Amino acid sequence: MTKKLFAVFITCLALLALTGCKDQNLIENLTLSLVIGMDLNEQNEFEVSISSPVFNKEAKDKEEEFQVTSTTLRKSRDEFDKVVLGSTAGGKAELILVGKKLMRHPGWATILDALYRDPKNTVTPRLVMVDGPVYDIIRLSPKDKPRLPLYLMKVIDMAYVRNVTVRTTLQQFYxxxxxxxMTSAITEIGLKGRDIQILGTALLDDREKYKLxxxxxxxxxxxMMKQPGKGAFPLTLQLPEFKSSLRFLPTNQLSFNTFSVKTRKKARYDRGxxxxxxxxxxxxxxxxxxxxIDMRKETRALERYIESELERQFADFIRKIQAAKIDPVGFGMYARAYAYPQWKKVEDDWGEEFADAEVNVKVDVEIQGMGAMK
Known part of the structure; x- marks a missing residue:
């Protein structure tokens, strides 16, 4: 009898530990916002749009899109609840699309507060800037492509692996x-016909305003100047040391790939x-x-030509971001580490200070392979 009572007691404990199903939500009755878009319309009103998968077997379109005008991101949920088929569920977003028109306003990032504050939301969605109306991307449903969230993530991730653009999550942006x-850099996309295209990388200033x-x-x-991660760096250079033999095509070009980039940065404060x-x-x-070129005899000479051209391109890029008074590389963090007393005086106006800084880039190239022919 004692053994039976003990077994009943253990069974009751196990049942108490089971998850209840009183507040269950069927996926057919939920609207999962996998893509969230934010933009300004022609009247400069704040617009929020979402793309959600449809799980109804009778639906021909497997994606539903909605757009509302609101005053905040959180308030827009009340507007969506008036038109969506299921209960709006947060915390499932994979991508946050922000229009370039909105990003031209300094301080726009305060709109993202609802995404950070709600513990149900994750901080892993990719933040992307859209050149053009965001809703044109949201309502895109090409028949030869996967669902919009998968399509967008695949395009961005593959471009990131090839270092064609960056990949910035909501957590990294914060x-x-x-x-x-350091200032922010995010992926920029746009539409080319019915296809999504990576346009490059959008650079923002210290108030998250779009600069270039x-x-x-x-x-x-x-x-390369940041901490290089995994991925390839395919580059094509036009070397001025060689003459072009064709009028319609510069034949003084060279392409290479590298999977191994090591970067070291040092900072100091000297002469003001x-x-x-x-x-x-x-x-x-x-x-x-x-x-x-005779690769057997002139390998080192070719390496020097490549180094010289890369150093020129790095110098041009540095001048470009200094003119915009932004620091997407993160030189300011090295200034803080190596020259803290001087950094402390200018930390609130680092863009202006960095514009006057001196940056020297030295490139060391070693040709380790040249293909099946010399």
Whole structure:
């Protein structure tokens, strides 16, 4: 009898630990906002749009899109509840799309407060800027592509692997927003016909206002100067040391790829300004060469030509961001680490200080492969 009572007692304890189903929500009755869009309309009214998958078997369109005018991101949920088929469920967003028109206003990032404050929301959605109306992207439903969230993430992730653009999550954007020694860089996309296209990388200032867009080549230079992660850095250079043999095509071009980039940065304060030394070392593999050269005898000479051209491009890029008074590389963090007393005086106006800084980039190239022919 005692054993039976003990078994009943253990069974009751196990039942108490089971999750109840009183407040269950069927997925068919939920509206999951996988993509959230924010933009300004022609009247400069704040608009919020969402894209949600449809799980109803009878529905021909597997994606539903809605757009409302609101005053805050959280209040827009009340407006969506008036038109969506199911109960709006938060915390499932994969992408946050922000219109360039909205990003031209300093301080726009305060709108994101609801996404950070709600513990149900994750901080892993990718933040993306859209050149053009955001709702044009939200309501895109190409028949030869997967669902919009998967389509967008695949395009961005593949571009990021090739260092064509950056990949910035909501958490990283918040960190950059609070970091005084670095400004934000996010992916910029647009529509080309019915296809989504990576336009480059959008650079923002210390108030998260859009400043300029850099190309895929400049994005690779940016990623090289930061802490290079995994991925390839394919580049094509036009070397002025060689003459072009064709009128319609410059044949003094060379392409290479590198998977190994090591970057070291140092900072100091000298003679009234911050000075930064950036040393970049890379092992490259030639993938294309349109001009004649004896690779057996002139390998080192070719390496020097490549180093010289890369250093010129790095210098041009540095001048470009200094003119915009932004620091997407994060030189300010090194200024704080190596020259804290001087940094402390200018931390609230780092963009102005960095514009007057001296940045020297030194590139060390080693050709480790040249393909199947010399």
């Amino acid at each position: 960190r950059h927003h609070k970091e005084k020694g 867009t850099i190309s895929s080549t400049e994005t690779k230079l940016l990623n 300004k911050f000075r930064f030394d950036v040393n970049i070392k890379m092992a490259i593999f030639l993938t294309e060469r349109l001009f004649p």
